[in-house]
Amino acid sequence: MKTDSFSISDTDLDAALDSLEPPTPSDTLRRRVGAMALAPKSSPAAWRYAAAAALVFAVGVAGLLRLEAPSETSIAEAPPTAAVGEIFAQELPLVDGFGAPERRETLSVAGLPLE
Amino acid sequence: MAETPDDISDDVLVARAARGDAAAWRALADRHLSAVVSFSWYRLGDRIEAEDVAQETMLRFSRKAPNWEPDGPKVRTWLYRVAGNLCIDRQRARRPESPIEDVEETAVVDIQPHLDGNLDARRVVHKALTDLPHRQQVMLILVYYLGHTVRDAADMLDISEHAAESLLARARRAMRAALEPNREDLLGARS
Numbered sequence: 001m002k003t004d005s006f007s008i009s010d011t012d013l014d015a016a017l018d019s020l021e022p023p024t025p026s027d028t029l030r031r032r033v034g035a036m037a038l039a040p041k042s043s044p045a046a047w048r049y050a051a052a053a054a055l056v057f058a059v060g061v062a063g064l065l066r067l068e069a070p071s072e073t074s075i076a077e078a079p080p081t082a083a084v085g086e087i088f089a090q091e092l093p094l095v096d097g098f099g100a101p102e103r104r105e106t107l108s109v110a111g112l113p114l115e
Numbered sequence: 116m117a118e119t120p121d122d123i124s125d126d127v128l129v130a131r132a133a134r135g136d137a138a139a140w141r142a143l144a145d146r147h148l149s150a151v152v153s154f155s156w157y158r159l160g161d162r163i164e165a166e167d168v169a170q171e172t173m174l175r176f177s178r179k180a181p182n183w184e185p186d187g188p189k190v191r192t193w194l195y196r197v198a199g200n201l202c203i204d205r206q207r208a209r210r211p212e213s214p215i216e217d218v219e220e221t222a223v224v225d226i227q228p229h230l231d232g233n234l235d236a237r238r239v240v241h242k243a244l245t246d247l248p249h250r251q252q253v254m255l256i257l258v259y260y261l262g263h264t265v266r267d268a269a270d271m272l273d274i275s276e277h278a279a280e281s282l283l284a285r286a287r288r289a290m291r292a293a294l295e296p297n298r299e300d301l302l303g304a305r306s
Contacts, residue, residue: 008291008298016240016294016301017259022153023162025169029152032170033144036177040135 125190133180147191150261151198157256158202160241172198192271199253236301243293251286258283
């Protein structure tokens with residue numbers, strides 16, 4: 001059986017161990033660690049709720065824009081003012097017969113019937 | 116009666132710190148930073164490195180706070196584990212040829228043949244300590260220097276209390292063996 005034959009007693013060992021005194025944290029370290037405090041923020045659940053609310057809001061806004069779109073489109077697509085002497089094609093009847101738009105009398109630049 | 120940080124458990128402080136309560140975070144830092152620095156310093160024997168390890172440990176703790184589980188390890192235990200791993204990384208970087216696991220029970224202490232006063236005596240003691248096998252070193256630091264009970268230290272190392280006592284006894288024996296050649300100088304430095 002292995003036996004120890006040290007001349008260093010437990011008391012001597014404790015004294016040797018006690019000679020080590022750890023440093024205290026420096027002010028720099030304390031400041032750095034203190035600055036690690038987390039910024040206030042919401043919990044993950046709150047983030048999910050916020051994301052869901054934002055999605056609903058976005059969908060609602062998109063719906064409103066879609067409702068308003070026809071009037072905007074009509075404004076955008078309104079035929080430009082006819083210049084003198086011009087007759088737009090869409091004013092001309094395309095076909096005759098059932099379902100055809102009511103025939104309109106086409107006038108000349110002078111305001112006289114063309115036919 | 117007003118509530119003081121000392122009255123508040125670590126878990127409550129961590130929860131508050133995770134919500135952005137700076138005072139709670141400072142209370143946690145005041146409570147644990149010094150111990151982490153000491154633990155790291157005993158492990159590494161270098162103040163600058165010990166502070167680096169402590170800073171990194173606290174940074175990781177701050178990031179962990181939002182996901183802290185109150186039923187998990189105690190804050191101090193978690194901090195020691197993280198700091199311990201960081202210390203191992205640094206020790207391995209110093210001694211890449213001798214991984215920590217390989218030096219278990221085979222610590223060789225290179226002690227200066229001649230000592231010159233208390234400073235060198237402390238260096239010899241610290242070198243003997245840092246050259247101890249990893250788990251012996253941690254056990255000695257936790258119990259002897261940081262004042263934890265053997266049971267607490269056993270919990271921290273996730274070993275039985277009996278194994279912890281055995282580890283502590285081996286650590287002390289190894290320290291005596293390491294310091295034996297310099298006994299006269301060590302005793303002379305104290306007187």
